[in-house]
Amino acid sequence: MGINHASLAKYFYKEKGDDISFTNFPYFGVCTTTSKNSVITDSGAAGSAIACGEKANFGSISYYPWFSKDSLPLSFAKIAHENGKKVGIITTVSLNHATPAAFYAQSTSRNLYYEIGSQLPESGFEFFGGGGLKHVKGSDNNQPDLYEKAKSNNYIVSSNIKDFEKLDKKNTKYMFVNPKLGLESDVPYKIDRKSDDGYNLAQFVKTGIKVLENPNGFFMMVEGGKIDWAAHSNDGATIVKEIYDMDLAIREAYKFYEKYPEETLIFVTADHETGGLSLGNAQMAYESNFMLLDNQKISITNFSEKIKDYKENNTKYSVDDIWKLADEYFFTETPIYTASDSTRVLEAFNYYFYEKSPATSLEPIIIYGAENPVASIFGNIMCTKAGVGFTTWAHTAAAVPVFAVGVGADRFGGAIDNTEIKKILLELVEW
Structure with a gap:
């Protein structure tokens, strides 16, 4: 701490x-x-x-x-x-x-x-x-x-x-x-x-x-x-x-x-x-909305398990299903997402479910940490919009x-x- x-x-x-x-x-x-x-x-x-x-x-x-x-x-x-x-x-x-x-x-x-x-x-x-x-x-x-x-x-x-x-x-x-x-x-x-x-x-x-x-x-x-x-x-x-x-x-x-x-x-x-x-990040500049964090219902770790269960219990996967899982388990109220946010979710989805590497030179472990990539991205987007930043896992x-x-x-x-x-x-x- x-x-x-x-x-x-x-x-x-x-x-x-x-x-x-x-x-x-x-x-x-x-x-x-x-x-x-x-x-x-x-x-x-x-x-x-x-x-x-x-x-x-x-x-x-x-x-x-x-x-x-x-x-x-x-x-x-x-x-x-x-x-x-x-x-x-x-x-x-x-x-x-x-x-x-x-x-x-x-x-x-x-x-x-x-x-x-x-x-x-x-x-x-x-x-x-x-x-x-x-x-x-x-x-x-x-x-x-x-x-x-x-x-x-x-x-x-x-x-x-x-x-x-x-x-x-x-x-x-x-x-x-x-x-x-x-x-x-x-x-x-x-x-x-x-x-x-x-x-x-x-x-x-x-x-x-x-x-x-x-x-x-x-x-x-x-x-x-x-x-x-x-x-x-x-x-x-x-x-x-x-x-x-x-x-x-x-x-x-x-x-x-x-x-x-x-x-x-x-x-x-x-x-x-x-x-x-950090209390502040490049995307939000001088803006912060820490109370946005109250829209998160469960931990990223817990949401990782929900996504893992979805993968194990299905043979066909859809990014739309992932958004539905997020609405059901992760959010009390869905934040407003940009096209860039949606792209990041899609990249994480393709990496986790189909092993397609994200469009970046960074190693996936640098982008997603040790958690489920999809859950990690949802959490990261939430924190970013709240005005919270991180430099390391x-x-x-x-x-x-x-x-x-x-x-x-x-x-x-x-x-x-x-x-x-x-x-x-x-x-x-x-x-």
């Missing part, structure tokens, strides 16, 4: 009579995100720098082979736990994904999901919530179940929020996994979420606070992890709604801050910027925002590096 992602969400929800509350926190700063061996970081290296206070190599998880065993950097979460604080880790992606993993695991590669997930119950952290565990039985599905390992380490594993209404005082460790998970063990996007899809990030945070609250205090790391995924898809509508979903979670944390303002710090930041998002080296309120929040005002976050926290708690 870059500053432009947060600003876009704020402009969007202001028009709806709401707001992104964390953007109003009294202290604001910016944070640089480079990894040890690359200017543009990945989540593994960036999460490691935030958690452990030291730069890590691209793709690794809190892995520092250049340190001696006696001086290996520990995550702030582990140090907090060693000092008697309860710890919670919450995310909308899988619990063994790069950013949450950096707080409890060490690995040479973020892609070693089973190895990382095996370290989760060994951490002893009192609460894990949100997504599930990716590769829960290993990449070949032939390893011992990680949920069973958690249970054998005295974790109560549940997908029902009612199980947390009355906590068993004999048990102090919980995993609260959303009842419906995506292919990556992730929580459904807010824009796609249905009433039977489980819980939002705010409910996980509220439950986590209930589990963790105690006289000695706690540390909680909460990640709106699919903001990044939506930005990888260049999906403006999904981005703003994921940020709002995260803001609702932060509002739950803020309620706790209001009860204990002299004991609580909340800070909001990101491990990196994704998408090179990947991360950028742009500094990310920091918003803070509470005890020591002033330490996050100004310019910092992500390795300074742990140092600031340690100084505030005087460890």
Whole structure:
């Protein structure tokens, strides 16, 4: 989440009579995100720098082979736990994904999901919530179940929020996994979420606070992890709604801050910027209509699946059918399309259904990214007309925002590096 992602969400929800509350926190700063061996970081290296206070190599998880065993950097979460604080880790992606993993695991590669997930119950952290565990039985599905390992380490594993209404005082460790998970063990996007899809990030945070609250205090790391995924898809509508979903979670944390303002710090930041998002583009010049994003009903990822289903269930394909699919699933109100827009949709249609390359020297992956080409183009046209632009399907080296309120929040005002976050926290708690 870059500053432009947060600003876009704020402009969007202001028009709806709401707001992104964390953007109003009294202290604001910016944070640089480079990894040890690359200017543009990945989540593994960036999460490691935030958690452990030291730069890590691209793709690794809190892995520092250049340190001696006696001086290996520990995550702030582990140090907090060693000092008697309860710890919670919450995310909308899988619990063994790069950013949450950096707080409890060490690995040479973020892609070693089973190895990382095996370290989760060994951490002893009192609460894990949100997504599930990716590769829960290993990449070949032939390893011992990680949920069973958690249970054998005295974790109560549940997908029902009612199980947390009355906590068993004999048990102090919980995993609260959303009842419906995506292919990556992730929580459904807010824009796609249905009433039977489980819980939002705010409910996980509220439950986590209930589990963790105690006289000695706690540390909680909460990640709106699919903001990044939506930005990888260049999906403006999904981005703003994921940020709002995260803001609702932060509002739950803020309620706790209001009860204990002299004991609580909340800070909001990101491990990196994704998408090179701009508020303005060449086609719209000085015009913007961010509320046009509200005409999008589902994520580009979800619409990709609709188009895939259409292809698999038919033998003859028509671009007119694609427009009908868009009207049925993607739009609440169809925007006004130009001849150029229609040409781009037709090119994407011909590429996906008939493998005819677009009339450009650019590689298709540059034009469409990793999503379905047709869905990607519809999303791109929507964003362009709204006045939103993107420069990449990947991360950028742009500094990310920091918003803070509470005890020591002033330490996050100004310019910092992500390795300074742990140092600031340690100084505030005087460890």
